[in-house]
Amino acid sequence: MARATIKQVAEEAEVSTATVSRVLNNTDFVSDEIKERVMAAVNKLNYRPSAIARSLKQDRTYMIGVVVPDISNPYFMGISKGIEDVVGKEGFQLIFCSSDENPDKEKRLLKLMQEKRVDAVVLATSGGNDPAIKQLADSRMPIILVDRKPDSPEAGLMLDLVAEDNTEGASRLTRKLLEDGHKAIGVVNGPTRSSTGRERLDGVRKAMKEYALNEEPIVYNGDFSTEDGIQAVRHFLDADHRPTAIISLNNRMSLGVLLEIVRSGLRIPSDMAVASFGEVEAGPLLKESGIYYLEQRPYDMGIKAGEILLRRIREEAPLLKPAFEIYGTEVKQLN
Amino acid sequence: MARATIKQVAEEAEVSTATVSRVLNNTDFVSDEIKERVMAAVNKLNYRPSAIARSLKQDRTYMIGVVVPDISNPYFMGISKGIEDVVGKEGFQLIFCSSDENPDKEKRLLKLMQEKRVDAVVLATSGGNDPAIKQLADSRMPIILVDRKPDSPEAGLMLDLVAEDNTEGASRLTRKLLEDGHKAIGVVNGPTRSSTGRERLDGVRKAMKEYALNEEPIVYNGDFSTEDGIQAVRHFLDADHRPTAIISLNNRMSLGVLLEIVRSGLRIPSDMAVASFGEVEAGPLLKESGIYYLEQRPYDMGIKAGEILLRRIREEAPLLKPAFEIYGTEVKQLN
Numbered sequence: 001m002a003r004a005t006i007k008q009v010a011e012e013a014e015v016s017t018a019t020v021s022r023v024l025n026n027t028d029f030v031s032d033e034i035k036e037r038v039m040a041a042v043n044k045l046n047y048r049p050s051a052i053a054r055s056l057k058q059d060r061t062y063m064i065g066v067v068v069p070d071i072s073n074p075y076f077m078g079i080s081k082g083i084e085d086v087v088g089k090e091g092f093q094l095i096f097c098s099s100d101e102n103p104d105k106e107k108r109l110l111k112l113m114q115e116k117r118v119d120a121v122v123l124a125t126s127g128g129n130d131p132a133i134k135q136l137a138d139s140r141m142p143i144i145l146v147d148r149k150p151d152s153p154e155a156g157l158m159l160d161l162v163a164e165d166n167t168e169g170a171s172r173l174t175r176k177l178l179e180d181g182h183k184a185i186g187v188v189n190g191p192t193r194s195s196t197g198r199e200r201l202d203g204v205r206k207a208m209k210e211y212a213l214n215e216e217p218i219v220y221n222g223d224f225s226t227e228d229g230i231q232a233v234r235h236f237l238d239a240d241h242r243p244t245a246i247i248s249l250n251n252r253m254s255l256g257v258l259l260e261i262v263r264s265g266l267r268i269p270s271d272m273a274v275a276s277f278g279e280v281e282a283g284p285l286l287k288e289s290g291i292y293y294l295e296q297r298p299y300d301m302g303i304k305a306g307e308i309l310l311r312r313i314r315e316e317a318p319l320l321k322p323a324f325e326i327y328g329t330e331v332k333q334l335n
Numbered sequence: 336m337a338r339a340t341i342k343q344v345a346e347e348a349e350v351s352t353a354t355v356s357r358v359l360n361n362t363d364f365v366s367d368e369i370k371e372r373v374m375a376a377v378n379k380l381n382y383r384p385s386a387i388a389r390s391l392k393q394d395r396t397y398m399i400g401v402v403v404p405d406i407s408n409p410y411f412m413g414i415s416k417g418i419e420d421v422v423g424k425e426g427f428q429l430i431f432c433s434s435d436e437n438p439d440k441e442k443r444l445l446k447l448m449q450e451k452r453v454d455a456v457v458l459a460t461s462g463g464n465d466p467a468i469k470q471l472a473d474s475r476m477p478i479i480l481v482d483r484k485p486d487s488p489e490a491g492l493m494l495d496l497v498a499e500d501n502t503e504g505a506s507r508l509t510r511k512l513l514e515d516g517h518k519a520i521g522v523v524n525g526p527t528r529s530s531t532g533r534e535r536l537d538g539v540r541k542a543m544k545e546y547a548l549n550e551e552p553i554v555y556n557g558d559f560s561t562e563d564g565i566q567a568v569r570h571f572l573d574a575d576h577r578p579t580a581i582i583s584l585n586n587r588m589s590l591g592v593l594l595e596i597v598r599s600g601l602r603i604p605s606d607m608a609v610a611s612f613g614e615v616e617a618g619p620l621l622k623e624s625g626i627y628y629l630e631q632r633p634y635d636m637g638i639k640a641g642e643i644l645l646r647r648i649r650e651e652a653p654l655l656k657p658a659f660e661i662y663g664t665e666v667k668q669l670n
Binding site for chain 1: 345346349350351353354396397398400406407408409412428429430431432433439442443444446447450452561590593594597598616617619620621622
């Protein structure tokens with residue numbers, strides 16, 4: 001029989017993993033009835049905490065806080081699924097908070113986390129919160145950054161990071177449009193207070209320079225939302241120098257771009273070509289659109305983040321060197 | 336000047352609302368430095384807790400747990416946005432947990448909540464958890480059900496509920512297809528362990544009976560996911576008696592249905608008509624599809640749920656009569 005996990009004990013006893021931990025470590029008040037149920041489950045399943053488990057701090061909440069800018073974005077949910085598939089086996093549950101790309105809201109959420117209601121924090125920062133992130137890290141809360149870097153490179157050196165090579169990805173995507181002969185390209189970017197917004201725009205500019213396109217692309221700075229993609233297309237169609245192609249720098253904005261191009265009666269790609277940083281789930285509803293997209297690997301990123309998290313939660317001293325994992329992205333084309 | 340809220344005090348002092356509450360109520364250890372910051376903010380903003388606020392229980396966490404089957408579904412996020420817009424003003428933050436339509440996972444999450452780490456729970460149940468829900472309610476945790484009812488009607492009578500008239504909505508949607516002359520209708524349903532799965536299927540059957548269609552519809556029972564919509568279409572296209580129309584009973588499955596019909600090279604609606612319980616954000620990418628859909632009002636439902644929540648959190652005794660709010664849905668057509 002495979003070794004029982006704390007999660008199986010919790011299920012058998014119909015309590016949470018935190019309660020099992022409290023009973024076994026005798027750290028907090030638990031009623032006799034619950035104690036009996038837990039010990040019955042421990043004995044029935046022949047559960048023996050592993051050496052690693054015994055080295056766990058004893059006031060675990062078994063909750064991991066995930067703070068992301070947009071919890072309904074399938075990209076962030078892909079990362080979360082990967083994390084959960086790793087940490088769930090060890091009895092940890094994820095709780096999610098959405099900062100809505102709002103640095104003030106994110107700051108409040110980080111304060112909440114700091115009050116030790118969770119065992120670790122996963123953060124995709126909206127930007128502008130280096131002091132709050134540093135404070136959280138200084139409080140010895142394990143914290144891992146996903147998708148987005150802090151504002152200052154020094155802060156970045158101290159923390160675990162699992163992200164993508166945004167500059168290279170955006171360059172590759174832009175080159176596809178340039179190879180097809182496009183010269184007037186509209187760029188739908190996210191907020192430049194986020195590292196993904198800054199790096200992806202850099203990547204677009206870099207590719208345009210290689211092609212000796214010295215004129216600045218027409219840039220619309222949105223907030224990574226579907227509505228921004230819609231507004232960007234309206235902006236481009238009204239421009240004096242109307243682009244022949246649009247590059248949209250996240251999946252949500254790309255859906256908006258597609259919706260508004262179709263609504264305007266234009267055809268993709270003959271009237272307007274489209275390239276998207278990230279897959280658009282509904283893209284295949286369009287026939288022969290020739291959309292270029294960067295295939296991302298959020299689930300793999302989540303698995304890696306989960307593994308780093310478990311190491312951080314368990315091995316508190318000596319601190320490991322910060323992990324720095326950068327994932328590549330591949331350009332694909334629809335139809 | 337408008338009266339200051341506890342949230343503004345928390346922001347000014349750069350602490351959480353829970354910390355402000357602890358300082359003002361003297362209920363827990365807080366460092367002198369933090370106390371000074373909080374009191375400075377209280378004085379600067381001239382904050383005076385209202386009568387209602389003073390009647391608050393003093394060990395608030397200022398967190399509200401939201402447990403839903405699929406946190407990346409825009410429908411549940413619409414409800415959550417409404418709740419947040421009401422309770423956020425009072426300093427409460429939402430934390431989200433995803434049960435993934437898995438009753439066992441939901442049960443574990445409810446146990447976590449019961450350990451009093453949150454001030455109230457919002458639940459869209461995956462079904463099969465009446466005992467766990469009852470236990471949570473018995474522990475005097477304010478709990479409000481959204482979108483889905485408990486399994487047994489008695490349990491439903493005890494708890495606040497904000498949901499839709501699923502039976503009537505599904506009947507209306509089905510009638511549209513019947514009025515257009517369809518006789519062979521494929522139904523993509525969610526799991527019947529959830530009340531929405533049961534009620535919507537009842538609604539379809541009811542409408543078919545009215546039209547004296549006594550044969551059973553072809554039903555594919557999925558799990559409310561996009562992948563289920565894809566599988567359902569494959570199932571229908573292989574059936575001996577291939578349907579001429581498909582009714583899909585949630586927005587996620589509807590996207591899958593559309594993707595797979597397009598992938599199969601069929602045209603909507605001439606080869607296959609489609610009706611969807613809930614809006615499909617990407618639906619307008621299809622031209623002249625004539626898709627019928629039920630327009631839902633998740634944001635309004637969230638506002639209502641938030642108002643009920645605040646009353647429950649504040650007025651503990653005498654307990655108010657359970658609220659029972661049922662929202663109607665309206666049939667619309669694309670293009």
